[in-house]
Amino acid sequence: xxxxxxxxxxxxxxxxxxxxxxxxxxxxxxxxxxxxxxxxxxxxxxxxxxxxxxxxxxxxxxxxxxxxxxxxxxxxxxxxxxxxxxxxxxxxxxxxxxxxxxxxxxxxxxxxxxxxxxxxxxxxxxxxxxxxxxxxxxxxxxxxxxxxxxxxxxxxxxxxxxxxxxxxxxxxxxxxxxxxxxxxxxxxxxxxxxxxxxxxxxxxxxxxxxxxxxxxxxxxxxxxxxxxxxxxxxxxxxxxxxxxxxxxxxxxxxxxxxxxxxxxxxxxxxxxxxxxxxxxxxxxxxxxxxxxxxxxxxxxxxxxxxxxxxxxxxxxxxxxxxxxxxxxxxxxxxxxxxxxxxxxxxxxxxxxxxxxxxxxxxxxxxxxxxxxxxxxxxxxxxxxxxxxxxxxxxxxxxxxxxxxxxxxxxxxxxxxxxxxxxxxxxxxxxxxxxxxxxxxxxxxxxxxxxxxxxxxxxxxxxxxxxxxxxxxxxxxxxxxxxxxxxxxxxxxxxxxxxxxxxxxxxxxxxxxxxxxxxxxxxxxxxxxxxxxxxxxxxxxxxxxx
Amino acid sequence: xxxxxxxxxxxxxxxxxxxxxxxxxxxxxxxxxxxxxxxxxxxxxxxxxxxxxxxxxxxxxxxxxxxxxxxxxxxxxxxxxxxxxxxxxxxxxxxxxxxxxxxxxxxxxxxxxxxxxxxxxxxxxxxxxxxxxxxxxxxxxxxxxxxxxxxxxxxxxxxxxxxxxxxxxxxxxxxxxxxxxxxxxxxxxxxxxxxxxxxxxxxxxxxxxxxxxxxxxxxxxxxxxxxxxxxxxxxxxxxxxxxxxxxxxxxxxxxxxxxxxxxxxxxxxxxxxxxxxxxxxxxxxxxxxxxxxxxxxxxxxxxxxxxxxxxxxxxxxxxxxxxxxxxxxxxxxxxxxxxxxxxxxxxxxxxxxxxxxxxxxxxxxxxxxxxxxxxxxxxxxxxxxxxxxxxxxxxxxxxxxxxxxxxxxxxxxxxxxxxxxxxxxxxx
Numbered sequence: 001x002x003x004x005x006x007x008x009x010x011x012x013x014x015x016x017x018x019x020x021x022x023x024x025x026x027x028x029x030x031x032x033x034x035x036x037x038x039x040x041x042x043x044x045x046x047x048x049x050x051x052x053x054x055x056x057x058x059x060x061x062x063x064x065x066x067x068x069x070x071x072x073x074x075x076x077x078x079x080x081x082x083x084x085x086x087x088x089x090x091x092x093x094x095x096x097x098x099x100x101x102x103x104x105x106x107x108x109x110x111x112x113x114x115x116x117x118x119x120x121x122x123x124x125x126x127x128x129x130x131x132x133x134x135x136x137x138x139x140x141x142x143x144x145x146x147x148x149x150x151x152x153x154x155x156x157x158x159x160x161x162x163x164x165x166x167x168x169x170x171x172x173x174x175x176x177x178x179x180x181x182x183x184x185x186x187x188x189x190x191x192x193x194x195x196x197x198x199x200x201x202x203x204x205x206x207x208x209x210x211x212x213x214x215x216x217x218x219x220x221x222x223x224x225x226x227x228x229x230x231x232x233x234x235x236x237x238x239x240x241x242x243x244x245x246x247x248x249x250x251x252x253x254x255x256x257x258x259x260x261x262x263x264x265x266x267x268x269x270x271x272x273x274x275x276x277x278x279x280x281x282x283x284x285x286x287x288x289x290x291x292x293x294x295x296x297x298x299x300x301x302x303x304x305x306x307x308x309x310x311x312x313x314x315x316x317x318x319x320x321x322x323x324x325x326x327x328x329x330x331x332x333x334x335x336x337x338x339x340x341x342x343x344x345x346x347x348x349x350x351x352x353x354x355x356x357x358x359x360x361x362x363x364x365x366x367x368x369x370x371x372x373x374x375x376x377x378x379x380x381x382x383x384x385x386x387x388x389x390x391x392x393x394x395x396x397x398x399x400x401x402x403x404x405x406x407x408x409x410x411x412x413x414x415x416x417x418x419x420x421x422x423x424x425x426x427x428x429x430x431x432x433x434x435x436x437x438x439x440x441x442x443x444x445x446x447x448x449x450x451x452x453x454x455x456x457x458x459x460x461x462x463x464x465x466x467x468x469x470x471x472x473x474x475x476x477x478x479x480x481x482x483x484x485x486x487x488x489x490x491x492x493x494x495x496x497x498x499x500x501x502x503x504x505x506x507x508x509x510x511x512x513x514x515x516x517x518x519x520x521x522x523x524x525x526x527x528x529x530x531x532x533x534x535x536x537x538x539x540x541x542x543x544x545x
Numbered sequence: 546x547x548x549x550x551x552x553x554x555x556x557x558x559x560x561x562x563x564x565x566x567x568x569x570x571x572x573x574x575x576x577x578x579x580x581x582x583x584x585x586x587x588x589x590x591x592x593x594x595x596x597x598x599x600x601x602x603x604x605x606x607x608x609x610x611x612x613x614x615x616x617x618x619x620x621x622x623x624x625x626x627x628x629x630x631x632x633x634x635x636x637x638x639x640x641x642x643x644x645x646x647x648x649x650x651x652x653x654x655x656x657x658x659x660x661x662x663x664x665x666x667x668x669x670x671x672x673x674x675x676x677x678x679x680x681x682x683x684x685x686x687x688x689x690x691x692x693x694x695x696x697x698x699x700x701x702x703x704x705x706x707x708x709x710x711x712x713x714x715x716x717x718x719x720x721x722x723x724x725x726x727x728x729x730x731x732x733x734x735x736x737x738x739x740x741x742x743x744x745x746x747x748x749x750x751x752x753x754x755x756x757x758x759x760x761x762x763x764x765x766x767x768x769x770x771x772x773x774x775x776x777x778x779x780x781x782x783x784x785x786x787x788x789x790x791x792x793x794x795x796x797x798x799x800x801x802x803x804x805x806x807x808x809x810x811x812x813x814x815x816x817x818x819x820x821x822x823x824x825x826x827x828x829x830x831x832x833x834x835x836x837x838x839x840x841x842x843x844x845x846x847x848x849x850x851x852x853x854x855x856x857x858x859x860x861x862x863x864x865x866x867x868x869x870x871x872x873x874x875x876x877x878x879x880x881x882x883x884x885x886x887x888x889x890x891x892x893x894x895x896x897x898x899x900x901x902x903x904x905x906x907x908x909x910x911x912x913x914x915x916x917x918x919x920x921x922x923x924x925x926x927x928x929x930x931x932x933x934x935x936x937x938x939x940x941x942x943x944x945x946x947x948x949x950x951x952x953x954x955x956x957x958x959x960x961x962x963x964x965x966x967x968x969x970x971x972x973x
Contacts, residue, residue: 469737543761
């Protein structure tokens with residue numbers, strides 16, 4: 001099957017003449033190569049010339065931000081730029097995937113998706129859900145296993161952190177079948193079923209019965225409080241199969257005893273309110289239920305199975321969007337039968353790879369990051385980019401607010417390498433910025449432009465005023481003084497600041513401009529301070545490009 | 546589901562091409578109409594007093610003095626400046642201003658969950674409808690009648706919502722230029738509005754920054770880079786303008802600040818007046834904790850009512866004194882109302898089937914009640930108003946052509962207000 005596909009891809013590609021080879025050939029795995037050929041085929045058809053592969057600086061900054069939510073440190077950048085190792089990009093990708101910051105970064109992303117700040121979640125540092133997620137990513141557990149655990153979670157969140165998913169879809173700790181159905185469909189299948197809560201979906205083939213047929217699997221999930229009011233002490237329990245299905249809305253009819261997974265449609269649903277809907281796999285008539293539970297486990301197995309029409313496609317699509325800023329199917333929750341997306345052949349190809357690798361997330365990431373497509377420059381070519389979604393060059397993304405804080409910390413308060421331990425720069429982690437709490441900073445700078453889109457740095461007026469005028473960028477910091485005390489020439493300090501913040505050296509023109517600025521301030525310290533201020537306020541620093 | 550075609554020009558692009566004379570068809574006729582409408586809208590402003598959590602209509606602007614105690618909830622109704630209009634006893638000051646007000650007692654909407662209803666009442670659409678992210682009223686007003694060249698932002702939000710939600714700020718398909726400036730604590734003013742270095746030094750730094758940004762924008766030509774430059778330009782414009790003084794409440798003479806009361810909401814109303822005077826098109830003031838499921842929260846709302854009575858009455862009075870009320874529409878509303886009957890624990894639950902909003906000024910024909918609920922307050926008996934009806938009416942009052950289609954980034958054109966709206970004609 002795979003072989004046949006490859007042949008098909010190869011024969012399609014043979015028909016195209018490539019306009020441009022990358023400036024520096026990067027040795028790629030065959031999967032990344034297949035992906036590139038599919039991208040380039042479309043570009044060729046559209047008459048677009050792909051951009052060259054990015055230089056080492058651009059690649060390093062991008063891949064480090066995408067995989068670990070941090071810019072590379074000054075030392076890492078110097079090491080990487082100075083290395084002549086031919087496989088250094090591939091090795092760097094592998095190495096980044098093993099860092100602790102990789103798991104944390106993806107956990108931050110999924111924690112926000114699963115338990116947005118406006119839902120119930122354990123507050124602040126005591127929330128065990130984010131560390132649990134980080135562990136799953138670090139261990140690279142198959143994605144279907146992770147989601148299965150979320151869907152079938154029970155018990156106290158402190159002992160079973162995966163029940164954070166149930167908690168996020170609860171009101172006053174009472175699990176809400178409608179919210180659980182909506183979240184499952186959106187996050188894990190890329191489907192927007194919520195419209196079908198109240199009426200048949202206006203432009204997708206989903207009916208009200210489809211929506212409630214999923215909600216039915218969660219209808220016997222109960223809140224069970226065991227030790228007082230501490231939210232972490234709450235526990236979720238699956239009621240016995242013969243327990244009456246839950247009743248919550250003021251307009252709902254009296255409880256009914258229905259065998260099997262079923263739910264009474266709530267008052268919100270107008271016409272259908274009060275009817276009983278049996279549990280049903282989306283788009284199927286069945287299965288036929290015996291009266292034996294547990295139904296949630298059976299649902300979760302189906303919901304996460306490789307044969308599910310959307311589970312794998314959604315995982316691939318979301319991963320793609322993480323790196324390219326936009327899903328192959330866009331918006332992310334608009335999967336539906338017949339929706340092919342911008343590059344149907346890539347979605348099919350990568351879904352098959354993901355399935356065949358037993359849902360190995362790092363495999364997906366390696367495919368993407370080792371591709372020419374991912375490694376192309378984001379800089380525009382001489383001709384205007386007619387259709388950016390064809391990915392002839394890399395899209396520019398905004399940083400997450402956490403990444404912004406951590407990256408500022410790395411520049412302003414560079415973590416010291418521990419002497420005697422080989423001083424591996426890779427292990428340097430950003431610390432808290434003195435006087436600026438991370439949680440408060442992140443909340444102030446976070447902007448979530450659309451539901452299901454991750455938060456990015458807010459480019460609003462209060463955010464600019466704070467960044468420009470608050471002490472953070474207007475005080476002496478070790479990030480600046482370390483380069484001054486080395487006693488370098490202005491040219492050297494300028495170069496070091498560029499490397500520390502932008503992971504690149506300045507162009508000749510930039511170097512001239514910066515040095516002139518420093519000279520004109522009349523006082524070197526003042527000049528360097530102004531220079532760092534401008535760099536850290538700039539779009540090149542706040543964006544991933 | 547409709548999938549936007551990747552290569553087809555969008556409707557907006559087609560219009561641009563047409564406007565540029567690519568097609569021979571003249572559009573000057575309707576372009577002229579649009580220009581006239583835009584001119585008419587100049588100077589119109591809107592202040593939204595957002596009652597986050599959903600206040601009880603029965604205890605505020607739709608009292609039921611003849612109903613059972615469980616419906617009245619322990620509050621009496623009082624007479625107002627308009628014979629026949631009764632409102633809740635906690636609003637003695639507003640009672641004297643009801644000749645400026647239109648009370649809409651037949652609100653009948655579809656969302657009874659806080660998150661969804663807040664979006665629905667801000668945008669006029671059910672959340673998620675059509676897979677489109679809709680802008681809230683503030684973004685719509687800023688985009689349609691705001692002044693693009695203003696030193697002050699056209700959309701400002703102040704106050705804090707219920708602690709677990711953020712304010713509704715998503716500019717939706719309108720994009721980042723139409724997101725609000727959010728000031729959580731109005732009395733604090735614009736924080737960090739002044740650079741900590743001398744002006745010449747600051748200007749030198751900014752020049753350097755602008756040069757870095759321009760170079761990056763030119764080399765990437767990325768929307769995110771343009772948004773960054775736009776935000777920076779807005780912040781610099783504000784920082785360098787003495788009109789940013791409008792944000793500083795300490796500049797208000799104590800005698801004129803006093804009527805607004807000592808609450809954050811009162812200060813928010815004062816800020817709204819100062820910003821409206823300075824030309825800001827849309828200000829939203831949040832007042833939270835109306836979510837009175839239980840008795841103690843319900844009792845807490847009595848104090849909120851007093852805050853509203855002071856803040857809103859001072860605002861309306863000031864605008865009237867300055868001759869600005871005719872052009873400034875003030876909206877009082879939450880995301881829904883509350884059940885007419887109190888529940889077992891002495892509170893009231895969410896209720897979207899029949900609730901009340903109030904409009905003041907902005908050219909509405911004042912001194913009237915439109916629509917009604919039955920004696921028990923359960924069903925709307927007259928003139929039911931949907932979220933789209935409401936949004937269409939507000940747009941019309943502000944001179945916004947709400948039937949206009951706007952292209953979303955996905956290429957799908959959508960109307961500003963959902964089709965099927967019925968304007969509240971009694972207001973005009």
